[in-house]
Amino acid sequence: MAKLSSVTARALSGELVGYSRVVELQHAGDANGKLLAAFEHWHDPSSPSIYIIRESTDIPLRARLMEKTSKDRGRGGVTWDASDEGVLVASPDNVAAYHSPYSIWDPVGKQMIVSSYNKRRPSNTPYLKPIPPLLLEDRHTVHINLQYGTGNWHWASAPWHAPRSTYCTSNYSPNLLQLPNGTILYSAKTPANIHGGQCEESTGAAAIGILPxxxxxxxxxxxxxxxxxxxxxxxxxxxxxxxxxxxxxxxxxxxxxxxxxxxxxxxxxxxxxxxxxxxxxxxxxxxxxxxxxxxxxxxxxxxxxxxxxxxxxxxxxxxxxxxxxxxxxxxxxxxxxxxxxxxxxxxxxxxxxxxxxxxxxxxxxxxxxxxxxxxxxxxxxxxxxxxxxxxx
The missing domain is CATH 2.60.120.560 (Exo-inulinase; domain 1)
Structure with missing residues (x-):
């Protein structure tokens, strides 16, 4: 994975989305021409900023998700450790998130939630060759973190299951939205049940990982x-x-x-x-x-x-x-x-x-x-x- 020393952060007009400020990360690429893309959600002035990074490879759907936090608090993520490549968004039982992430801060569960295109076994091999197999949790789950991006990530049941499709990139870049009743709205592309291989947008809501x-x-x-x-x-x-x-x-x-x-x-x-x-x-x-x-x-x-x-x-x-x-x-x-x-x-x-x-x-x-x-x-x-x- 490319180092983050040449990464620059740019605020998108200070746009506020719920409890989050969206920031885009851009990278010029490494010697192999691989790129990084990411989104950060700043949810609490007293907490470190958190970046969810997609590591792009020559085959985009192999992109694993990395997470890193800023060391400064209350400044919107000004200081970053260039030597820190971040950590895999993966649970202790080896369920890892891959490709097209979306993240939100859930104030009800006091947790960060990250959706992704699919779930695979964690891998640290260069550019994921061979690519890890899909897990049974794929398209059924999201990842959550209760410690502002530090400590363990865990997989949790998503509001609904996005079916696989041979002609539609189902579940690509699934969107998350906090609803007023405390549930999370999960929206994603799914195959339409019509002739011609069309896709449609599907959506459903449920609380994620919250008791009681x-x-x-x-x-x-x-x-x-x-x-x-x-x-x-x-x-x-x-x-x-x-x-x-x-x-x-x-x-x-x-x-x-x-x-x-x-x-x-x-x-x-x-x-x-x-x-x-x-x-x-x-x-x-x-x-x-x-x-x-x-x-x-x-x-x-x-x-x-x-x-x-x-x-x-x-x-x-x-x-x-x-x-x-x-x-x-x-x-x-x-x-x-x-x-x-x-x-x-x-x-x-x-x-x-x-x-x-x-x-x-x-x-x-x-x-x-x-x-x-x-x-x-x-x-x-x-x-x-x-x-x-x-x-x-």
């Missing part, structure tokens, strides 16, 4: 949820899963890979002749884990009539605790599930009709943070009344 959360599926649909299989659906107040095609099941996620101590709860139901439904938490990316996601899961099984808490990582699924549920698990009957974390302490509960509870409590410190979600396997089912709240 309360589902309102009948109003917002599945906004803010990641459906990797693109198979779940909303019916009234219920988020429904179809019968999975494999024993690995199907999952949906919401929130941030940086969430640590929280509780997720929901009403769950098995709607097929048998099946497994449950909650999951502290979900992060891992290539060789089942479904590519490590997580803790608390689930009820109508076949075995039990309630089980288990961990999923690169070694597969490990049962941490399991108990039979008195009376078993009946299909087409609602059960209230909860799964909470406080440091290494995990606590799960299933509540049956009449208020009878079955509890599981274990200690495990392998998975320390991650998104929340819903899970189903070996059958169909649904979830409603989903709540997620901080336990910090």
């Amino acid at each position: 959360y309360k589902s309102d599926f009948s109003v917002t649909g599945d906004a803010g949820w990641i459906d990797f299989d693109q198979s779940w659906s909303v019916s009234g107040v219920q988020y429904k899963l179809p019968q999975p095609n494999s024993d690995k099941g199907t999952i949906v996620l919401t929130g941030s890979s940086g969430w640590t101590d929280y509780e997720i709860s929901a009403d769950a139901i098995v709607t097929s002749s048998s099946g497994v439904v449950g909650l999951l938490a502290r979900a992060t990316h891992l290539d060789n884990a089942p479904k590519g996601i490590t997580r803790y899961t608390a689930a009820i099984d109508s076949n075995r009539g039990d309630f089980t808490l288990y961990k999923v990582n690169d070694k597969g699924a490990t049962i941490l605790s399991s108990k039979p549920v008195p009376g078993g698990i009946k299909v087409n009957q609602r059960y209230h599930l909860s799964l909470s974390f406080k440091s290494a302490s995990l606590f799960a509960t299933v509540t049956r009709g009449g208020g009878a509870k079955t509890n599981l409590a274990v200690t495990d410190n392998v998975l320390g943070r991650g998104l929340a979600g819903l899970f189903g396997s070996y059958g169909s089912g649904g979830f409603s009344n989903v709540h997620i709240q901080s336990q910090a």
